[in-house]
Amino acid sequence: MIDNPFTMVVFIVAIVMTAVVMMVRLKTDARRARREQPGRSDALEAEVVRLKERVAVLERIATDKNHLLEQEFETLRAQPLPTRDALHG
Numbered sequence: 444m445i446d447n448p449f450t451m452v453v454f455i456v457a458i459v460m461t462a463v464v465m466m467v468r469l470k471t472d473a474r475r476a477r478r479e480q481p482g483r484s485d486a487l488e489a490e491v492v493r494l495k496e497r498v499a500v501l502e503r504i505a506t507d508k509n510h511l512l513e514q515e516f517e518t519l520r521a522q523p524l525p526t527r528d529a530l531h532g
Contacts, residue, residue: 445451 445454
């Protein structure tokens with residue numbers, strides 16, 4: 444089909460150049476789409492802030508429960524143990 448090596452080189456260069464042009468066009472379209480959605484980044488930043496606040500609350504709850512549990516153990520340790528007579532009435 445292609446007998447001439449020069450023709451083969453021209454076809455290879457044409458294929459590579461077409462691929463490069465298509466890649467540049469796709470990148471340009473992606474940049475344009477990102478610029479057209481400025482509210483999207485604001486919404487994502489707001490969601491990150493909200494999630495950080497929720498994590499802080501969950502950390503506080505987790506540590507508070509541990510503290511409360513330790514207090515309950517200390518209260519139980521401070522109480523005198525019932526005697527056998529008190530248990531069997």
